[in-house]
Amino acid sequence: MATLLRGEVAAILQPAGHAQYKGAYCPPGVPFKEVRRGPFDGKADIAVRPDVDGELPKLMTFGNGQVVYEYDGRDQKNRAVYRYAPNLSSSHRDVMNGVAEVYAEHALTQAKEGQ
Incomplete structure (x- = not known):
């Protein structure tokens, strides 16, 4: 657990919920459950840290903004x-x-082993 400074709130990162993964890209052959997983x-x-009006940030980014959690x-x-977005x-x-x-x-390896 993180050491909290005054005013800070502990946070946890979770897989995407329906609101985050609805309509997300999923290539053929990949189970849709993989879309939910964030790094x-x-x-x-x-x-x-909440902003001045007490609200928590709506987004948290990692990897120079390439990975977003909501x-x-x-x-x-x-x-x-x-949640991963x-x-x-x-x-x-x-x-x-x-x-x-x-x-x-x-799948290719499984097919070769099954011959």
Whole structure:
């Protein structure tokens, strides 16, 4: 857990919810569940600072802005929950194309072993 300074709120990064992944890019041959996965899911050693009116930031970015997580309320431990936002992440299409390559290679290997 992150050490919190005065006014900061503990946060956790989670996979995308329906609101975040609806309409997101998913290449053929890749299960749609892969779209939900963000590269930093489960990270809980972070904190956010509310702005002057007490609101938490709506977005949290990583990788020079290429990976975006969107604020989605609080969890039972009162942490701020940020969910992966594939539609807002500029790296999402490239990552998903890489995932598609892995699935295709696996299918090819399985087919060769099944001969």
